[in-house]
Amino acid sequence: MDNLYHIIGVSREATSEEIKKAYKVAAGKLHPDKNVDDPDATLNFQKLYEAYCILKNPATRRRYDETGATTSEPTREENADALIAGIYLELAEQGEFLPDDYMLETTKRIQNALRHALLDAGRLKVLALKLSYLIENTAAKDSFIAVLNSRLEVLRDQKEQAESGALVMQKALEVIAEYRYTGKTRQPVNRPWQNADPYIS
Numbered sequence: 001m002d003n004l005y006h007i008i009g010v011s012r013e014a015t016s017e018e019i020k021k022a023y024k025v026a027a028g029k030l031h032p033d034k035n036v037d038d039p040d041a042t043l044n045f046q047k048l049y050e051a052y053c054i055l056k057n058p059a060t061r062r063r064y065d066e067t068g069a070t071t072s073e074p075t076r077e078e079n080a081d082a083l084i085a086g087i088y089l090e091l092a093e094q095g096e097f098l099p100d101d102y103m104l105e106t107t108k109r110i111q112n113a114l115r116h117a118l119l120d121a122g123r124l125k126v127l128a129l130k131l132s133y134l135i136e137n138t139a140a141k142d143s144f145i146a147v148l149n150s151r152l153e154v155l156r157d158q159k160e161q162a163e164s165g166a167l168v169m170q171k172a173l174e175v176i177a178e179y180r181y182t183g184k185t186r187q188p189v190n191r192p193w194q195n196a197d198p199y200i201s
Contacts, residue, residue: 004051004064012065016056023052080172083110084179101181107173114169117162124159128152 005012010022026048028034035041054060054070063069063078074082087109091102131152135145 002047004055004070007048007051008055016058019052019055023048023056027052076168076171077175079168080175083168083172084176098186099184101183101185103176103179103181107176110169110172110176114166114173117166117169121159121162121166124155124162128155128159131155 005014007026008019008022009026010019014022027045030041030045030048032041032045035044038044050070054064063075067075069075084106087106088102091105092100095102131148135148135152138145138148
């Protein structure tokens with residue numbers, strides 16, 4: 001997609017109100033009903049509308065400004081942050097939100113999950129290759145081959161999901177390396193009587 005600000009006719013520094021006004025003006029000029037002789041009128045109007053939908057929303061506008069993404073789908077970094085936050089909060093909740101540094105344990109869990117995802121992706125790749133070989137070298141009814149092909153598609157989808165998840169986890173490990181816990185941690189409770197001889201009063 002072209003530069004969204006250019007499509008609407010505003011600068012990158014435009015306010016939300018300026019974007020809204022410019023969109024209304026542009027929509028009036030580009031509406032297909034007013035450009036019946038232009039074969040691209042509908043496409044141009046659609047581009048304008050899509051640009052406005054992204055820029056009118058502060059979250060999607062910020063994502064576009066930072067990454068150039070023109071979709072509402074979260075970026076890999078956003079998915080990585082969501083993964084980190086989910087594990088971090090789970091650990092904090094288990095610890096009843098006591099003052100502790102959960103970053104190290106969060107990192108360990110992501111590393112462990114990454115290892116499993118990579119192993120799964122490798123295993124699924126091998127299974128898909130074996131099944132593909134079987135399909136190519138089996139003479140049978142179309143219905144039988146169709147069942148095998150269906151299973152092959154499932155394996156390929158699962159492999160892609162595992163690989164996609166691994167990429168998010170790798171990004172999460174890059175991101176979390178920059179994060180620090182800056183609060184206090186619990187000090188061990190000093191109980192000198194714990195190791196005392198029970199027979200001495």
